[in-house]
Amino acid sequence: MHHYPSMFSHPKEDSVAGFVVFLVALPLCLGIAIACGLPPVSGLIAGIVGGLVVPFISRSPLSVTGPAAGLTSIVLVEVQHLGGVNPFLTAVIIAGLLQFLLGVLRTGRFAAVVPSSVIKGMLAAIGITIILKQLPVAVGSDGGLSTMLSQHNAGAVSIALLSLAILYGWKYTPMAKIKLVSPALVVVVLASVTAALVSSNPTFALEARHFVNVPLGGAGALYSALPRPEFAAFMNPAAWMAGATIAVVASIETLLSLQAIDRLDPLKRHSPPDRELLAQGTANAVSGLLGGLPVTAVIVRSGANVNAGGRERLSALIHGLLLLGAVLLAGPLLNRIPLACLAAVLIQVGLNLCKPTLFTTQVKLGITQLLPFAITIAAVLVLDLLKGVIVGIVVGIVFVLYENSKRAVVAIKDDAGVWQMRFRRDGTFVSKPGIISTLEEVDDGETVIIDGTDEYIDHDVKEVLATFIEDAEHRNITVTVRGIDLTHAQGGGGH
Structure with a gap:
């Protein structure tokens, strides 16, 4: 039997790491919610739940849970398919219950059977989807790609370009050596200051719709502004299908992140996957109940946790407490953040998921890896995430059978x-x-x-x-x- 130390065994290291993770998570929680077409506060609620619920159930010392860019395309499709945010929140609760059941049935080990080419294709397709959805936001347009040229704002475009320059140039600056400074947070601060400075310039001034909109007035105003799940949707088969889709994709992303973080762990500890599914299932059920986005273990936050010297689950808990404090006490500051800078942060996330080296590597690996990868991308973009992954798995299995049929x-x-x-x-x-x-x-x-x-x-x-x-x-x-x-x-x- 494995012995798991108390989450409070390294308070000094985890306090610093938790603060760093909070700085990374804050803009991502806001940006992902906006990318999903949900209120920004729904992203913050998901981050808070991920920080305050998961550490008490999970046994992963370094993973951090929150809203995931990988679920953006699912949220967009299912909110529209189910007829609004409220029935979608019911689907999130269903997803949590199904994930909990997957943990009880000890299915965590089976995530390893998904071919790596299919997983890479899924992530690349998610990256492409995020980029396509965020480009209009980056230029200040309310429509899609077709409206970018006719409906744009010079201030939003300037802020987005400045933000991308900082994000991609950050590693070349001396500031990159300071763990407490997050490039995404620097982007948010500079973009907010820039928007304030140009507010009197008619050419570059941003409109109210170009800013984050978090409810003000404390806990009471926040609670009244949160969307509520529509419990009648429990009788809707489409809600159960959406919940199953979220459960499967969120579980795969969580377990893949768990494997990646265990490899980064300096102490080389092993995180039990079934226990993680129990934790993630509970968090998703709570997040849906409170009006938040679906959550997964997220590699960006978890990687920041490792780099900042995190040792135990306390760092994730502290990041959740800081997010809660930001929602309750820093609403006016959050509402000064331009959406264009958050779009830039998400575009960088999307580009990291579908970077050119990923495609060139698959080409070098040969047709048996390239074709399932490419077909998965096409299927996800044309159909939806779950159907695309299923198509990719089927193609991957066909190639495995073909390879095993040759020269036995x-x-x-x-x-x-x-x-x-x-x-x-x-x-x-x-x-x-x-x-x-x-x-x-x-x-x-x-x-x-x-x-x-x-x-x-x-x-x-x-x-x-x-x-x-x-x-x-x-x-x-x-x-x-x-x-x-x-x-x-x-x-x-x-x-």
Whole structure:
């Protein structure tokens, strides 16, 4: 049994790390909510719930939970499909309940069966979706890509370009060495100051719709402004389908992030995946109930936690408490943040998910990795995230079956004219076409040695071999079989 130390065992290190993670998470919570078409406060609620609920259930020392860019496309589609935010929140609650059930059933280990090419394709498609959705926001347009040229604001464009310059130039500045300073937060502060400075200039002034809108007036005003789940939607099959979609994708993203963070952990600790599903399920149910976005373990926040020296779950808890304080006490400051700078932050997130090196790497890996990757991207963009991933998995399985069907048997004719046939991998039904093709190369009167020692040979293949042996008697072929029990195999079933 694993021993998990108390989350309060390293208060000094985790306090610093929690503050750093808060600085990273604040603009992301706001930006992701806006990208999803939900009130900014819904993103903050999701971040607060992720920080205050998950650490008490999870046993992952370094992962941090909050609203995820990877779910943006799902939220956009399902809010429209279900007819509004309120029934969507019910779907988030359903997703939480299903995730909790997945944890109880100990299904966390099965995330590893999703092909890496499909996962990379899913993330790349999410990145493309985020970029396409945020480009209009970055230029101050309320419409889509088609309205960017006709409806734009010079101030928003300038702020977005300045923000992207800072985000991408940050690593080249001395400030990058200071862990307490987040480039995203610097962007938010500078953009807010810039918007205030140009407010009297008619060319660059931003309108009220170009700023974040968080309810003011303390806890009471915040609570009254939060959207509520529509409990009648529990009877709607579409809400359950949406909940299942969120549960599956959120679970995959969480478990992938968990694996990545465990690799970054200096102490090389292992986070139990099933326990994490219980924690994430509880958090999603609470977030949906309170009017928040769906949450996952997020690699950006978690990576910031590792880099800032976090040691235990206390850092995630502190980040949640700081987000709560910001919502209750810093509303006027939050409402001075231009949406264009948050769009720039999200565009950088999207570009990181679909960066060119990802595509070139898949090309180098060959067609068996490139095609499932490309088909997954296309399917996600044309259909939706869950359907696209399912299409990608099916394509990936087809390629695996194709690869396993090739050359399951190595056949060499030695100097004495004897065929030496050796199974180099398990012989299953998908290998039958290749095995039959190999056996058909044997001419009448020749000698064959078939060796399946230490390999699994299923009944379908055994029937193929039994049929060949039965035919060999009439063709004067001498057959020796090693390591394969053909006692119950009947000839005639394989051809």
